[in-house]
Amino acid sequence: MGSSRIAAFLVLALLFAFPIAAFGQAAKTTDGQSxxxxxxxxxxxxxxxxxxPIPPNAPRMSKQTRFEIIRDFEMQxxxxxxxxxxxxxxxxxxxxxxxxxxxxxRQALVLYGPAVKVGDPAHISYVQIKDDHIHFEINGGxxxxxxxxxxxxxYGSSGxxxxxxxxxGPQANPHGSYVDVYFDKYVPEMTAQQMRDLxxxxxDFNAKNxxxxxxxxxxxxxxxxxxAHNVLVGMNQEMVIHAKGKxxxxxxxxxxxxxxxxxxxxxxxxxxxxxxxxxxxxVRVETMKVGGxxxxxxxxxxxxxxxxxxxxxxxxxxxxxxxxxxxxxxEDAPRPENGPSPTRPAPPPSMPPPSGDPGPGEIVTAxx
Numbered sequence: 001m002g003s004s005r006i007a008a009f010l011v012l013a014l015l016f017a018f019p020i021a022a023f024g025q026a027a028k029t030t031d032g033q034s035x036x037x038x039x040x041x042x043x044x045x046x047x048x049x050x051x052x053p054i055p056p057n058a059p060r061m062s063k064q065t066r067f068e069i070i071r072d073f074e075m076q077x078x079x080x081x082x083x084x085x086x087x088x089x090x091x092x093x094x095x096x097x098x099x100x101x102x103x104x105x106r107q108a109l110v111l112y113g114p115a116v117k118v119g120d121p122a123h124i125s126y127v128q129i130k131d132d133h134i135h136f137e138i139n140g141g142x143x144x145x146x147x148x149x150x151x152x153x154x155y156g157s158s159g160x161x162x163x164x165x166x167x168x169g170p171q172a173n174p175h176g177s178y179v180d181v182y183f184d185k186y187v188p189e190m191t192a193q194q195m196r197d198l199x200x201x202x203x204d205f206n207a208k209n210x211x212x213x214x215x216x217x218x219x220x221x222x223x224x225x226x227x228a229h230n231v232l233v234g235m236n237q238e239m240v241i242h243a244k245g246k247x248x249x250x251x252x253x254x255x256x257x258x259x260x261x262x263x264x265x266x267x268x269x270x271x272x273x274x275x276x277x278x279x280x281x282x283v284r285v286e287t288m289k290v291g292g293x294x295x296x297x298x299x300x301x302x303x304x305x306x307x308x309x310x311x312x313x314x315x316x317x318x319x320x321x322x323x324x325x326x327x328x329x330x331e332d333a334p335r336p337e338n339g340p341s342p343t344r345p346a347p348p349p350s351m352p353p354p355s356g357d358p359g360p361g362e363i364v365t366a367x368x
Contacts, residue, residue, distance in 0.1 A: 058188035069125045072192045077123050079213030084177035086115040088142045094182040094203050115177035119214025133182040140176035231275050235282045236272040236304040
């Protein structure tokens with residue numbers, strides 16, 4: 001009886017010892033370093049490889065791929081990497097270049113308003129594959145499309161037709177926009193991941209939230225300042241809001257001919273930040289410390305693109321009409337910026353009145 005118990009204990013000891021030894025041998029990394037004490041080492045996360053570019057000799061997109069692209073992208077939630085103007089003034093994307101861009105895009109955003117701002121969530125509401133481009137509508141697109149039931153007409157005994165849902169034609173949608181992805185000759189065969197890579201300059205399919213999508217579009221220095229909740233001279237209003245939030249207090253003042261707005265963050269006895277904005281740009285940051293020290297920064301710390309110009313100044317042509325009399329030339333007369341100064345016109349020659357005609361100031365009497 002005693003020997004059987006001893007044998008049972010020996011068998012159990014061997015069973016428990018084997019997994020421990022096996023764990024000690026397996027818990028080593030590929031470089032030979034031991035990971036003793038780590039029960040389940042996790043491998044480093046792998047980044048998804050960038051899709052292969054579309055070959056220039058790729059065939060036309062097949063019918064099956066068209067269905068897959070439409071099914072994969074329609075009604076998908078994304079984050080904007082570029083601002084979309086409202087209405088029919090959408091974006092055009094070719095070879096990863098966005099048009100309109102720069103000043104032209106900013107003017108469109110001022111005139112029509114933004115349908116989607118950078119970092120905002122949006123959904124792809126409609127996809128249409130045409131001969132040389134693919135049309136992606138954002139947030140309903142520039143026009144309201146009919147529902148399936150709006151194409152049905154009900155006829156009564158009197159012969160009149162009734163269309164459910166109202167009007168016959170499409171109605172304007174002022175809140176939507178679109179982007180057209182153009183190709184050289186025709187829409188080639190591609191995968192859904194390759195299509196996402198082509199849309200990456202304007203739409204982000206990998207961002208998890210609005211903040212992450214916005215931070216990926218700003219310069220590295222601005223991104224670092226936003227994450228640290230700091231404001232840099234040269235930022236715009238959107239960057240300040242992402243860094244500090246919406247201002248609890250706003251003060252509008254005038255410095256000479258310049259109007260500015262002061263955004264105030266914090267309350268005593270904590271630090272108080274006074275962020276001064278002229279238009280859409282931060283021009284001054286003043287911080288009042290707890291101990292009474294005042295720190296003022298006015299030198300530009302980040303350089304962004306030039307702000308939107310509301311209207312372009314018209315240049316006066318060299319031969320612009322004037323209300324001055326012939327020979328009159330004031331010292332403050334406007335002159336062309338790049339052209340020569342206007343010369344004083346010569347006075348008109350004095351012509352003697354023809355014989356028999358009355359001269360100036362003479363009275364004409366009618367003969368009977």
